[in-house]
Amino acid sequence: MSTLIDPTITESSDAQHTVLLPEDYVKKFDPDEYLQFYFSRDAIEDGTRVSLFALPVFAQLMLQTMRPSERETLLDIGAGPTVYSALCFRDVAKRVHLSDFVDRNLDVLRKWIRHEETIDWVPTIKVINRTEGGPTPTDQVCIDVEEKARGLVKSGGIHFADVHQMDVVPELAGKKVDILVSIFTLESACRNYEEYCKCVTNMMRHLRSGGRFVLGSVLEDDEYNSGRKTIFHLLNLSEQMILDALVSVGLDVANAKKYVLDGEGVMFIMATKL
Numbered sequence: 206m207s208t209l210i211d212p213t214i215t216e217s218s219d220a221q222h223t224v225l226l227p228e229d230y231v232k233k234f235d236p237d238e239y240l241q242f243y244f245s246r247d248a249i250e251d252g253t254r255v256s257l258f259a260l261p262v263f264a265q266l267m268l269q270t271m272r273p274s275e276r277e278t279l280l281d282i283g284a285g286p287t288v289y290s291a292l293c294f295r296d297v298a299k300r301v302h303l304s305d306f307v308d309r310n311l312d313v314l315r316k317w318i319r320h321e322e323t324i325d326w327v328p329t330i331k332v333i334n335r336t337e338g339g340p341t342p343t344d345q346v347c348i349d350v351e352e353k354a355r356g357l358v359k360s361g362g363i364h365f366a367d368v369h370q371m372d373v374v375p376e377l378a379g380k381k382v383d384i385l386v387s388i389f390t391l392e393s394a395c396r397n398y399e400e401y402c403k404c405v406t407n408m409m410r411h412l413r414s415g416g417r418f419v420l421g422s423v424l425e426d427d428e429y430n431s432g433r434k435t436i437f438h439l440l441n442l443s444e445q446m447i448l449d450a451l452v453s454v455g456l457d458v459a460n461a462k463k464y465v466l467d468g469e470g471v472m473f474i475m476a477t478k479l
């Protein structure tokens with residue numbers, strides 16, 4: 206997972222190479238370490254996460270192909286301590302629901318809502334803005350972008366999620382959103398392909414027919430750094446395995462928009478639920 210791993214760090218930590226498992230998230234996933242590792246100013250300047258290129262492109266496509274009434278609600282499953290989905294889709298949806306399995310991640314998201322210190326999202330906003338084709342944003346533009354995203358999450362909510370449950374987001378049980386986003390979560394949460402397919406089925410219960418599913422996945426890798434010294438297991442997935450799982454839950458994969466970044470070992474796909 207080259208987008209998520211700084212090779213110099215993995216090499217130096219080989220001596221104590223412990224790989225944590227899906228059941229270790231609650232105790233061992235550290236939101237601050239994760240944000241520092243991937244979203245600090247230095248991390249963003251050193252090499253950007255591919256998500257910040259793919260998601261704004263999908264957002265633009267949604268603006269072009271969906272009427273405002275068809276794209277009111279967005280749910281991000283496994284957002285972790287990050288808010289970049291709300292930043293990328295701020296002009297698309299009216300309400301954004303961020304969800305995750307780890308309470309400490311949800312606490313960080315709530316702190317962000319209350320304007321308390323978390324990470325500085327300005328470097329991320331600048332990359333998103335560049336992908337959107339805008340000029341280098343002023344400080345005021347960055348503040349406005351973040352405030353708009355914050356407002357959408359205030360209108361939506363911050364929720365517990367477990368992809369292994371039939372109602373992945375219990376607080377939204379029985380409710381369906383227009384856009385479902387999940388980035389680098391399923392391959393983190395699942396131990397085998399059978400579980401993966403079950404979790405995709407569970408997630409789809411939150412998406413309405415005609416809605417869009419946006420999935421970001423690591424391809425063919427076994428682990429990733431969740432911080433400088435912490436390594437978590439990943440389910441090793443080929444592109445075909447992912448596509449098969451999506452077809453089996455009724456997503457229109459034949460007409461999907463897909464980016465496979467071989468050098469980066471990641472895939473992003475946007476598909477409509479039939």
Ligand SMILES: C[S@@+](CC[C@H](N)C(=O)[O-])C[C@H]1O[C@@H](n2cnc3c(N)ncnc32)[C@H](O)[C@@H]1O
Nearest residue numbers: 283284285306307366367368388389390393394
């Ligand atoms: C690699 S992080 C991705 C975070 C964020 N989506 C991003 O792109 O930076 C994996 C996330 O999956 C979450 N996760 C792990 N097990 C989960 C489960 N059973 N249900 C929902 N989320 C889970 C973790 O808490 C973590 O936030």
